[in-house]
Amino acid sequence: MPKLFTEEMKKDYTIIAPTMLPIHFGMIKKVLAQYGYHLEFYEGDTKEMITEGLKNVHNDLCYPAIIVIGQLMAALKSGKYDPNKTALMITQTGGGCRASNYIHLLRKALKNSGYDQVPVISVNMSGLEKHPGFKLTPGLIGKCVLAMWYGDLIMWVSNQCRPYEKIKGTTQAVIDHWVDYLAEVSSTPKFLGMTKMAKQILQEFDAIPKKVVERVKVGIVGEIYVKYAPMGNNHLEDFLIQEGAEVVMAGLSDFMMYCFSNKKIDHDLYGHNGWGLIGSQVGYKYIHYMQKKMIKCIKNYSSFRVPTDFEKVKALVQKFMGVGVKMGEGWLLTAEMLELVESGVENVICAQPFGCLPNHIVGKGMMRKIKEVYPNSNIVAIDYDPSSAKVNQENRIKLMLANGLESIHLKNA
Ligand code: SF4
Structure with a gap:
């Protein structure tokens, strides 16, 4: 039985998660803070993380498993966190691939390194594991989806600015400003006003002076x-x-739509039914609706490709x-x-x-x-x-x- 993350732990534990998308994850960290979770990303030396990963994961396993587990183990060993007040977080896709099983490799690594007391929270939408102290409530999911939407929008348009900017660093400055601002207002109704917010974001990126090349x-x-x-x-x-x-x-929303689509494919090919199918169809429709909204905003308020x-x-x-x-x-x-x-x-x-x-x-x-x-x-x-x-x-x-x-x-x- 894995060590659970309890409601008691939620009060004063630091949760360390692997990094992936800097723009999106900065906002998600703030959203989680509103729900009482203290999330941290450990940014250390990449070589040290790979070495740590190779010490703990067999080298014939997927490279993402090596580097992600290495990052989390390096964080624990960095001395920055009290292992008695720290939890780790990792996703489980719920699909047939090994990504559903990274969590077990991580627990084995913790055991072998003497960190048995550290709970590992699984983030999954397929009911694989539940922890009493971490609940994916509809409100939390909704806010994370919004953070993903803003993250995708900023990533999409900033990629069309950075190589053309006349003054080096201007695009990054606009990214930083919006990530900070969105994180700050993520607990207010302003965060929900996607069209209004998108218009301002797009206009600011559009206004960056660019070379014609x-x-x-x-x-x-x-x-x-x-x-x-x-x-x-x-x-x-x-x-x-x-x-x-x-x-x-x-953007990340394409991957989400892919995951949701697969439930329907399982239904069509193998006759899978149940709440998972209904939930994924609702999820797909919502994220697709949001993608169409993004396309419309980009078309209406900017000169960027959609x-x-x-x-x-x-x-x-x-x-x-x-x-x-x-x-x-x-x-x-x-x-x-x-x-x-x-x-x-x-x-x-x-x-x-x-x-x-x-x-x-x-x-x-x-x-x-x-x-x-x-x-x-x-x-x-x-x-x-x-x-x-x-x-x-x-x-x-x-x-x-x-x-x-x-x-x-x-x-x-
Ligand atoms: S897709 Fe599957 S096999 Fe490939 S890296 Fe991810 S978990 Fe490993």
């Missing part, structure tokens, strides 16, 4: 952790911007594979590559973590097929693992960028 647009797809987490992908976004490219990356409606993304992939392929990022990964290429972003990096068989199939495994249908696509798979040399990853990316630049020259010739 053509950049190579590079889409990033892949396993969710290495796709988004700077620590997991050796700061891929920063590297691309430094090399003069514009990053294009779908994200593609998820229904269209889902339809695209069905010409290439069945949606029953849903282990790991499953059909979503292929769908995102297709959506990028269809929308004119022909250069795509597919971030592949070591040990991730499902995403190799729907990522690397689909590249040839995509290339046959879209001969101009320029897709490259980049492997991430504890020992891969950053310089090798960057050289492969530089080669891809050179091809992308050549295509621009040919088009403009």
